[in-house]
Amino acid sequence: MAQAGNGSMQAAFLLKPETIAIREAPRPRPGLGEVLIRVRAVGICGSDMHLYDTGRIGSVVLQEPHIPGHEMSGEIAAVGEGVTSLAVGQRVVLEPGLACGDCPVCRSGRYNLCGAVKFLGVPPYHGCMAEYIVAPAQWVYPLPEALSFADGAVVEPLVVGLQAAAQGGVGPGSRVAIFGAGMIGLVALEAALARGAAHIWVVDVVERRLGLAKELGAAVVNARHEDVVQELRRQTGGGPDVIIEATGAAPAITAALKAAAKGATFVAVGFIEQPTIALDYTAIVRAGIRIETVFRYANQFPLALDLAVRRRDRLARLVSDRLPFAETADAFAVAHARQEGTIKVMVEFP
Ligand SMILES: [Zn+2]
Ligand SMILES: [Zn+2]
Known part of the structure; x- marks a missing residue:
């Protein structure tokens, strides 16, 4: 070195x-x-x-x-x-x-x-x-x-968003729910849009962040005031088929898995606050949920640089x-x- x-x-x-x-x-x-x-x-x-x-x-x-x-x-x-x-x-x-x-x-x-x-x-x-x-x-x-x-x-955080959207298999027609409207959630929103997702919901508890997510093209659910599972199920017509979990908070993870459509892909990208959390394993298996984990990223930088040029003004926000x-x-x-x-x-x- x-x-x-x-x-x-x-x-x-x-x-x-x-x-x-x-x-x-x-x-x-x-x-x-x-x-x-x-x-x-x-x-x-x-x-x-x-x-x-x-x-x-x-x-x-x-x-x-x-x-x-x-x-x-x-x-x-x-x-x-x-x-x-x-x-x-x-x-x-x-x-x-x-x-x-x-x-x-x-x-x-x-x-x-x-x-x-x-x-x-x-x-x-x-x-x-x-x-x-x-x-x-x-x-x-x-x-x-x-x-x-x-x-x-x-670009580096955008790479994380691209990795999450790729592992979620996001594409045209995907109904995507993103938990967390911080940096990772918002770059995941950009990545999901870039991959052609037309319907994206962002869940958070901070109104100001949700406001930004909305301006950037997402539907929003405030978990502080609304029943997230019920709202996501209703608004997506049966549950999102891709979930990008970017909070690492146990209540969000639990709600996300509950709201998911049958056969949905759950992408874990958040730092987990506590090392172990209780999950309804049977319900996850019966719903055929596929769980993907994102630990950093691989092979996404060239794509992210290209995307960053096309979405420069949005990312600058x-x-x-x-x-x-x-x-x-x-x-x-x-x-x-x-x-x-x-x-x-x-x-x-x-
Ligand atoms: Zn970073
Ligand atoms: Zn090696």
Whole structure:
């Protein structure tokens, strides 16, 4: 991997839960097959917030000062030996899960499940909230001219939405219910629309988020005021045949499975709040529900870049807050506060 180069840079470090500080760090140098990227925008993800809030993510525990962030765009500042596909000055985005490429799941194309993956931003691998990062050229894609750096940093979450819609088998005629009108739910909405779904319902408890989902073309159900199962069954005429679950909350999961049409596909994409939840297994089996799980993504970046160009203005509406890199600590505080209008908080570099 990268060695420290001459010179230094500024990077935002998570020191302990809820504490971010900008510190000097050695500027990395690209090795064989790698590029040095000058970072221009980084979105704050739900997974970054998990680490920020609790000091852990899954089984990974924050032990040392850690650079968060994996939803990034930037420009090539230097190329390492052997890199011919990218040139200095080129605008790019990064696919942040660096899979090994060689294990059985990588070889099968499901490299999101690689046991040796280095996912930038998840300890022990530093992320992108720094002036410069180094990454293998094979995981770096040119950013289309029509997209700004902030647009580019939204591509990674859009990829998650595309993965969910693909695993749900969404197509023309699908009746899709999306649980959760946060970033992942709303990019799943874009992905479902792009795959031709004509009928999409979005379920949430925050009226402001539902308002945005409605403006973006979904029918909405407010789970705080309405009986979700009854409403979805009635409005879809028997239940949705694809469900994209992006809340991770047990009551939403239970309601979603109950509302589903017979033979429906249930796609789990949310972070689960508690590790185990009780489900009516018999009812799920009898209804012939197919359960799909989304752990990150594979092979979706080129498609997402294409979609991001065509839906640029809609995706830009999901960026609710923009702060400069010098105010990264404030950016995390904004994301942490979880105001109703906060969808995606973007950190932008000069
Ligand atoms: Zn993310
Ligand atoms: Zn692998």
